[in-house]
Amino acid sequence: MGEKSIQKKKYILETARKVFVEKGFKKVTMKDIVEACGISRGGLYLYFDSTSQIFMEVMRLETQEADDVFSDSIKEDATAADILILFLQEQKKELLRRKDTLTQAIYEFYFENDLPKKDNILKKQFDSAVKIIEKLIEAGVENGEFYCEDCKGTARNIMFVLEGLKISSQTIGMKAETVDREISFILSGLGVEMEEE
Amino acid sequence: MGEKSIQKKKYILETARKVFVEKGFKKVTMKDIVEACGISRGGLYLYFDSTSQIFMEVMRLETQEADDVFSDSIKEDATAADILILFLQEQKKELLRRKDTLTQAIYEFYFENDLPKKDNILKKQFDSAVKIIEKLIEAGVENGEFYCEDCKGTARNIMFVLEGLKISSQTIGMKAETVDREISFILSGLGVEMEEE
Amino acid sequence: MGEKSIQKKKYILETARKVFVEKGFKKVTMKDIVEACGISRGGLYLYFDSTSQIFMEVMRLETQEADDVFSDSIKEDATAADILILFLQEQKKELLRRKDTLTQAIYEFYFENDLPKKDNILKKQFDSAVKIIEKLIEAGVENGEFYCEDCKGTARNIMFVLEGLKISSQTIGMKAETVDREISFILSGLGVEMEEE
């Protein structure tokens, strides 16, 4: 597969991503993607065999980029609290975009695919985020920004709350204030008081 | 609609529920329900027009029964902590049953139906659960069982954690210990130490 | 399945038979049969799942009728030689009809389906024909019409010659004289001289 093919594959994945964002996972057919890409029916099959395969590759790209974003934030010199707050604000933005993200599609995808743990990107991301938050909190505790007795437990709790907010935003809707309130609650548990925006 | 019709409708809903538990929401077709019920294709249409409509009625039944269950627990004379722990244990059981509940189907249903808030049973349930937990915590604080500065915030936090656990159990899997750990974390935030089971 | 369905099923099989006669087995698609029957695409699937299934049922019908035809000839009071000659003439007619029979479709069908022996109608028919011919020859020998040292071997030989003529008529073509010549050869082996037609 030459350079051109790689470009086209990338183009298909980017276009398909938009389709998944708009329609979720299950509802998307090969035909939808074909039409969105403006290519022929058979043409798509040259690159991908199924919507599942396409979606997994879309997620893989997404994950790579997400990791980059994360390390970007960490590069800057900032206190632990700054970084944690920044992270939570990023999550908030994503939460409130709701219909513009892959979130729903990802959930749907995992609903119908019981992937073995080793392949479960979602789990990897979750565990990795817990670890990063734990480190952050530990750093914050050390330099007196945070107060916390169970750093790992708190990190896990934060991630489950974020998951709860994420799914709730998809099912029962989510207002900015609700997210702010939860972020404040988390931070106040660490002994940090947020100022009103 | 006569008595007989009501019975039949109920029979269809109960049977359809099993189908939704097994397959989620989206994958279920009218044909699936027809076959599970052992009735004719046209027969089903006399009572329901779509899987969405059936599912909404299944959820309505479910909610009624869920409320009953809740009030059952409250009837007993028990301390606030007892009741809260009981509630959390119930949630844990449901979480771990995973594939035997409507959870996934409900999520899928809400993904593709942006129901106006007034019809959003999920939201009603969530808000109502927050209120009940808030009352419980307040009661617990009053009689010295709990320590808590922001009862409403804590109640909300608990519910979001539970949501987070619920969706995680569907997507990345969930072990009993993970749930226990989260429950312990919640309770320790209220100044209650759980004993090992 | 009601009386009406049985009628329709029969109608489909009869119509499909014509399609198989015309096109053989492999080339025939579900769409071909749908169009020949003048029914809807989905309609055909109510009755049959595949062309293979349809073809097997067509063959089953064919076999039943073929058996009837055979017993018809036997009913009449005739000498062994008469019956054998009659049988060979029937075979000749079928051979020369060539494109108006299921022969080719049957061969194609067996080419791609290695049916276990018990389900192999072709084998059953072959073996049964051998037995009948053997009896005929034995009867003919007893009443002095035939001369034959190995009745079973001769019966088998006759059937293989007929098979050879059948496949040859499909592949290299077959003239009436060629068949007549073979029939004469067979009969002269039994000590019977055919008169010219």
Place this chain on the structure above:
Amino acid sequence: MGEKSIQKKKYILETARKVFVEKGFKKVTMKDIVEACGISRGGLYLYFDSTSQIFMEVMRLETQEADDVFSDSIKEDATAADILILFLQEQKKELLRRKDTLTQAIYEFYFENDLPKKDNILKKQFDSAVKIIEKLIEAGVENGEFYCEDCKGTARNIMFVLEGLKISSQTIGMKAETVDREISFILSGLGVEMEEE
């Protein structure tokens, strides 16, 4: 067309032959041959336009080689009976190989192509074989090995029996004993008794 092209054409035909042996004729697609050859889609079209064309050339090669094989047997100095028996044994071997020959593909090919007689290789081969067998029998009769009243008829009969065995081996299966029995029958008709192998 240069030397290189001729080599490539030959390579394609040899590879395609294997595909036809394995799959018959109808099931084989240009794609199958492209993949088996490890060449490009477009590349195949430079040499051949269709599977039919490829198959005809495969058969042409096959026939040439088959003739060679035949003349090989004849070269040796042997009695007529020896040669006839050798020929029948060769046919037997081929019959029993069944799935390793082009037989089925050839039948399928002729089923869907009504080739005019002059192009019908199968017919040519058949007629030529009849002639050779006739000569053999005549020679055998002359030197007292065989007894036969109608050499041409017998030769034709032998060939039709062989055709019958061949098609039967493809459709209803064939055991070695069955072939042996038929060969013995043929030879005993010529006054030759086979010994058990």
Place this chain on the structure above:
DNA sequence: CATGAATGAGAGTTCATTCAT
């Protein structure tokens, strides 16, 4: 000559929905 990406027709199959009985 050779490649292989691209097209588009067409086959199989499934279901929501209707309607005569």
Place this chain on the structure above:
DNA sequence: GATGAATGAACTCTCATTCAT
């Protein structure tokens, strides 16, 4: 009320064939 046959749209997937490179 109830049945289930029938329709037709929609989807998946495969290939013969072409064509720019």
